[in-house]
Amino acid sequence: MDTRPAVRARGITKDFGDVVALDEVDLDVDPGEIHGLVGPNGAGKTTLLGLLLGLALPDDGTLEILGQPVGRVLSVPEGVAGFVDGPGLYPALTGRQNLLALASLRGYGPERTQEVDAALEEVGLSGVADGRMRGFSLGMRQRLGLAAALLTHPRLLVLDEPSNGLDLAGKRHVHRVLQRLADEGTAVVMSSHRMDDLAALCTQVTILSVGRTVFSGPVDKLAAESGDLDYRIQVSDHESASAIAAGSPGIQLVPPSSGSLRPQADAVVVHGPVPALDELVSRLVGGGVAVRELAPVVPPLEAAFLALTGLDGSAAQDEEGAR
């Protein structure tokens, strides 16, 4: 396996007129690594992915892709594939025709049919590949876009929201493909809004906010950044549970009227560190209150993301309330 970094970016800056899309961003991605890129809308994720795909040049900073410095002209090394802003395939062609046309474009010979069949098989689209693209769902298009990228046997795969529109089976297919590629040494950089995707797939994650890096590191380290969380505890007796929680050390009872948390008759929401929570559960059980479920109101990764990007105020709660 090639041990050189697949991506090494230092102080990358990119602006569009008055809008600073990226502000001194660093990024390191190793071969075999699945690197998540997250951030609120407008954080600069797509711009960064575009730079990795050779769609634009940084205004400042240095960028090396597969060990090759990106110069002042648009060029990226062989072995980089992916998509930003959707897979961008042609609706008048069938799925298979799209891939065959791309394979021809890349100079594949007669072997292209087998390559295309293998790529379609891998993303689980063999059965529908002869249908026109215009009839494909968003998830199917995403998978076809991934199949198109697979045709190039990439060593760096750059994907923008690859899980968008995917159903459970589609997501499983995509995850399996990405994991297989990573196992074979391909570096994957993917943006996502879905923290569960990142948790399931990524070993490293970079969080961008308004063009700046606010976190970059292992996913489990990100979870640790979340601090104390709010937990929802489903109980058999709401009133007793509330009374017990109010008297528990280190625990704050979060009133149902706080933010836009959906009140539930059989649940209390509390805030506090994990040891205090353990103590609360003991007290509840000791007090004759059955604990039916205990879960963070916002998952740790998401909470960390919201905290790091400054979105953990009312906006986050609005989001949760709407869910």
Next chain:
Amino acid sequence: MTAAVSTRAPEQVAVARPVSVRAGYRFELVKQLSQWRVRLVLLACWLAPGLFVAVVSQQTSLPTDTVFGRWMLATGWAGSLVVLAFCCSWALPLLTSLVAGDVFAAEDRLGTWRHLLIAVRSPRRIFAAKALATFTVILLMVVGLAVSGMVGGIAAVGSHQLAGLDGHLLTPGEAGRTVLVAWVCVLAPTFAFAGVGLLGSVVLGRSPMGLLVPAVLAIVLDLAEMLPLPAVVRFALPTNAFLAWRGLFTDPAQVGPLVIGIVVSLVWAVASTALAYVLFMRRDFTDLANDGAGRRALVGGVLPLVALTGATVLVVSVATSASGTGVERPKLEQSLATSYAHLYRLQSGELNRPDVTEAHLRATASCDKGGSLVEDHGPGNDWRCVVRWHLPDSTATGTAIYQLDVTADGRYVADGDGPKEVNGYFQVHTPQGDAPNPLWQFDGNIDLLTSTEKG
């Protein structure tokens, strides 16, 4: 942040090579031909003219308002020329709108630019492939129109002699060759409109206005062609070659306007394609909000073409002797007399009279426009001409009267006003029965470029 930056010296990694123009061209062709709209139009181009010519050639009512329309019963070659004249008025610009006007806009609409750039890795080659594929599809359509019209005409009527626009007869072989050359000549203005279509498509992005640019330009220029513009301005327009092919059907051929028309059209094709290229290369493909280059680029695209027209007017006026509208009395008189002499021979043949030559006939014409109060030049339907000729083996002189409707592009329709036995009736009585009278109504074409001295 990972700190696993390798300290090893980087091995040489190949920079991704851009896809070849040839591969890109094939890719673009696949995309173009996968669109039902393009397929449908291609099919129509290859079938409709043949069917139209075959059906019309069986009718008694002919499209006489179109040049060569009145000869559709006489020879199959006339049908293809009617199709050509019809296409030149609006069909060819519309075809270019449909194909060239959408070739860049389609990528905007589908959101596929980034995908295409990642795959091809060279905007320059993307442009080249798209332009070549566009010109190829348009060429396929024009070839279809030409072949279909010819095949339909020959199948329905047969390959016979064709009377040219000065009445001289072209043998079937000459007619076939000349028809073919005429179709080839109109490729130049068609490509000029294709270039404008590419420009519109680049400039206006996904806006449907991009699709309409060649069609709108054609309408504007068609309207301008109807006006009594100075001949030099007329020659400087890319639509000139859409009309100048008619000069191939006179003897000698009116080559000057055709050559100027083709050169001007090719300059327009190159200039508008180059402008489209420059604007395309300036585009920022990472900017999702980009929806065409907007008004500023529209001005940047239109103004150079207006300047090009101005420069062409200047060059044509310096390089040629064209003056005024080019429609002058001496030219009309000469053209009418020549046509009359040729067609008189044709009529004599129909009536089984002894053959005469144009030299024997010594036909002359004298024309007047609108009476004594109107100057005798310029287009109009108020031209009245008297043709005189010498009867064979006789000292007597025959006279025939014609009303001429002369259009600003140099075409005229001569309508016989008598005497009835010569040109006053649409049929002549031949030993085989009634036949169309070639002297009753006929089309002519004057060369707007030549000097006005009476020949």
